[in-house]
Amino acid sequence: MTRFAIYFAPPQDAPLTRLASEWLGRNAFSPASAAPSKSLRNGFSREVWRAATSSPRLYGFHATLKPPFGLTSAHTESELADRLRTFSKKQRPFQAPALRVTTISSFVALTLSEPSPDFGNLAAACVREFDGFRAPPLEEEMIRRRRSRLSPKHLENLYQWGYPYVMDEWQFHMTLTSSLDPPLRKHIGAHLAELFAPCCREPIQVDAVYLFRQPGAGDQFEVVERFPFS
Numbered sequence: 001m002t003r004f005a006i007y008f009a010p011p012q013d014a015p016l017t018r019l020a021s022e023w024l025g026r027n028a029f030s031p032a033s034a035a036p037s038k039s040l041r042n043g044f045s046r047e048v049w050r051a052a053t054s055s056p057r058l059y060g061f062h063a064t065l066k067p068p069f070g071l072t073s074a075h076t077e078s079e080l081a082d083r084l085r086t087f088s089k090k091q092r093p094f095q096a097p098a099l100r101v102t103t104i105s106s107f108v109a110l111t112l113s114e115p116s117p118d119f120g121n122l123a124a125a126c127v128r129e130f131d132g133f134r135a136p137p138l139e140e141e142m143i144r145r146r147r148s149r150l151s152p153k154h155l156e157n158l159y160q161w162g163y164p165y166v167m168d169e170w171q172f173h174m175t176l177t178s179s180l181d182p183p184l185r186k187h188i189g190a191h192l193a194e195l196f197a198p199c200c201r202e203p204i205q206v207d208a209v210y211l212f213r214q215p216g217a218g219d220q221f222e223v224v225e226r227f228p229f230s
Helices: 017-022 046-059 077-088 117-129 139-148 152-161 182-194
Strands: 001-008 062-069 092-098 099-105 107-112 204-206 209-213 222-228
Touching: 001 077, 001 092, 001 117, 017 046, 017 182, 062 117, 077 117, 077 209, 077 222, 099 182, 107 182, 117 204, 204 222
Parallel strands: none
Antiparallel strands: 001 062, 001 209, 092 204, 099 107, 209 222
């Protein structure tokens, strides 16, 4: 089943996009992929690097606003894009705090150095505005998530919005690794903090969102279109 997601991402030619894409070995704006240089891997073997980046490489470099969803039979991709275009024209650009490399649970990600109510409001608006396009989750997915010891609030979000970590439970993050064991996570985290330091010095300009598409199960997510704010 084809899935779609509404993501924040820096522009295609931004230094952050180029660096993150080189680290992940794939740019969501282009079908080409390549392993990073040995210097960028900082001594990690190709096998370790591939395993450590397999999950974020699949999704492409991004921060989730509306989590991946299949379309209902009553809607089309064209209708989704049209609604997103209209929605984006009503948004106003804003600056978010600078990024920092940190650990969330068992993976390494770029997060905001300070809270951003504007980003939280944008994410919540995307979830609400496009929920009518979302097909209900498959029962096996619901069973899998219910088994993952979700909090009562996460369960409430799962049943209402199809995903646990939305609305007040949403946290901005741009994933850089898969789930890692503590020693490797510490090692890679220190390397990424140094690698991404030049991209973590200035506030983020938020002036557009992106529609991503996953053609089929297991396929990589790819950029469909950029939707600029007014």
